[in-house]
Amino acid sequence: MAPEQYREALNAAIREYEALGAQRREIDERLAQLAQTIGTLNRLCGFVSTVPWGLTDACRVVLKNAGRAMMPTEVRDRLEAIGVDLTKYTNSLAAVHTVLKRLNQSQEVLFVERPSGKFACEWRPSIRPVLFSEGALAAHLASHATPEPRRKRRKKA
Secondary structure, three states: OHHHHHHHHHHHHHHHHHHHHHHHHHHHHHHHHHHHHHHHHHHHHOOOOOOOOOOOHHHHHHHHHHHOOOOOOHHHHHHHHHHOOOOOOOOOOHHHHHHHHHHHOOOOOEEEEEOOOOOOEEEEEOOOOOOOOOHOOOOOOOOHHOOOOOOOOOOOO
16 A cells, blocks of 8 residues: 555544544433433332442433533432432442542543532543644654564674
8 A cells, every 4th residue: 555545544544433432422422311311210100220220330320411510419419319229328428429539530530620619520521532643643653663673693602
């Protein structure tokens, strides 16, 4: 292949990657909305979930669907509103705090300082577009190239 064909293939791959990332974000957002809707409707119908959510997954759904930063108390209240059973925790707010800290450590959520000085949690999208200029790509590839192994010379006797 000629270098021009490589550039065309690279540009096509980048465009497809970005398009798929956008589709994934839209699908994730819609799934989060539907999960909340299903939880709320189940509760309103008086149904008890046979497969209870874990607290971490429930917090993820709440934060993804919020579209804004939420205080831990807001997350807890929303969890209760959609029917997540928090009665098994001695201190439900402490459990939510622990989950939010772990999600922050895994870079799934971002702590955002509010004007009041308190912190809120904001969902971070999982896909970030990657763009390389031709020079940056060449430099990256050159820095990760493996050198050819040295040949050992035999000692003359």
